[in-house]
Amino acid sequence: MGVSVAPRGKILFATLDAPERGNPLNRATIEGLHAALDQAEADPALRLLAIAGDARVFCSGMDFSEASQTEATDAAAIRAPMERLYALFDRFSSSEVVVVALVEGPATAGGLGLVAASDVAIATPAASFQLSEILFGLLPATIAPFLVRRMGVQDPYRMALTAERMDAATALARRLVDEVVEDPQDALRRLMIRVNRAAKPDVAATKAYFRSLWIIDEATRARAVEAISARVADPSAMQGIRRFLDQGGMPWQKP
Template sequence: MTAIGPTHRGVRLTAEPHVLRATLTSPDGLNSLSGAALDALGAALDRAEADPECRVLLLEGSGGTFCTGLDFEEAAGDPAGGASQAGRGGAEFLALMRRFGETPLAVVACVDGRAAGGGVGLAAAADLVIATERSEFSLPEALWGLVPCCVLPVLVRRTGFQPAYAMALSTQPVSARRAADFRLVDEVVPDPDAAVRRLLVRLTRLDPATIGELKQYFRAMWFTTEDTDAFALREFTRLIDSPVARRRITDYTTTRRLPWEKPRP
């Protein structure tokens, strides 16, 4: 295992035989998806694709959190330009998830702890998802006056309509075992690294071109297209600029008050 330089933009890269490990490790422990973190994940995928020996891009979090999705500090931004800034972040997020479905590498998400919002999207967009017992998955966007527009296309592809709809409407977290029941998680294990090693026994026997062909074939049979992404981005940008969402996000970034909490006296 070889670390590739220091943590960069909230993502630490570690090279292992046939694997590039990308670990989200933000200073605040939320492992949120800032523009810089999305850029770093895209660069990690570039690096993995450039290595002829690499077969797997492994995504993981740190500190008991996989990823909590949207970076609210960045989304709040300048009130005059917040929606356009958030829209750029949404476009980068959608582009990254689409790349997961196109790369001739296997993308494996190892979830150990909390996955929320866009973190659920990263997991759902991965080819395989391994989770520990303590992991949980949630879509809390509605509490903020939002809809998980960018997450839902890949989540519905994995789980079907009702589990994705129930997660979005209830906003309640689901356990790793429950997520495995509706196929968001492929395997619940005590040791994610051991599970990845078992996968590599098979994955290293595959030619990357074959992995790419397999992904292309399955993608052609599914309803999501670039038009779907464009619709998701339009709705996300519209909703994040709504009065309810702007007020709730701004309240949180200025007072750390969650949407369901009463104003402090």
């Protein structure tokens, strides 16, 4: 299914429900998160959307199994999920619902996009974070605008070039996450008390104003989608991805 949705009071929980596969960002997951946001926006009682995985994994990013089945010559099929993923991140920053990422396990590649695009990111000490795209000949193109908005330029730049893995304490120090707590549910409860003081239209107006101060616009979307689509279509990148899927070795480890 990709995403399980359950309301609890004024919070709608959207839980990525394929941990045995790494909770990948595939078409079903992306559309499931769009639908969850639709539901939260449509219900006046829901004020907060909480996106979660579990302690095994938050989100491993692009579903390589799905991507590897797309022909490099099929530009529309390559672009479509990239467009929808960017649109999801973009919706987070304009929705009248407050979007929260609850990170209890590894967040990798596109999983960092969910974290960076969220309004609030809460992690447990077991969380970890990595931009791994460069290892597969890819780019964090749809993620970077939201990472830079949250963290500034240098930290995402270094993360993209080196694929370093950060623990939760480092992520907090670098402002990738807003809190590191043992009990994320208690942190959500405290956040809900604050969010409940503001009307939904006022949340949307505040987000709209801050969006106007930043570079996330139509030109940014077009550059991001074009850049990542070109890398996915590159035969050498796809060869490395298929070798990773078939043999388990990393792309730089030649057969």
